[in-house]
Amino acid sequence: MSEDQKRSDRHRDGLARRDFLRIGGMAGLAAGTALPKRLAPTEAAAAEAPRYPVVDVAPLTKLEPGTTVDFSYPDSDSPSLLVRLDGPADGGIGPNESVVAFSLLCTHKGCPLNFKSERNMLICPCHWSSFDPAKAGRLVIGQASDPLPQITLRITDGIVQAVGVSGLIYGRHTNII
Ligand code: FES
8 A cells, every 4th residue: 555545544534533523422412411401481481571570559448449549560650550440341350350550651652641430441631542441451542553551460468469561661662671
């Protein structure tokens, strides 16, 4: 065998060994021995979910039909309103599922809404969009296009608490800032 042939054989053997080691290493990774732990889909969703504060809003016993309570949620720059309606409401809690709460910022251009008890509507004084608190803040009429963000409520030891927001509060990229 010539010197050139011997050099060529050594080079080929070297390549074969490197390929073997590379493939063997990938097989080890594929078996999961060297991969970092991955979160299960539900764990990942929980990790990405915004962490809303728990805020006491009012004692349930104080909420007669027609009662409203102003509060801020999820922070002091976000005016919100709790209202006990005469009848059941989508997402309502308490007696007859009649207690609901919403962001008070109109989804059109952010004007603070007023609750008109005679019409059971949240109405914008700027361009007169009207939102129905019994139907998860659905737009009834007006220039807005989105429903009102609804505050998620719960009752703990007789206290109505705010614990989350469904929908994006006007002017925000995320509800928790
Ligand atoms: S800001 Fe409310 S309708 Fe325009």
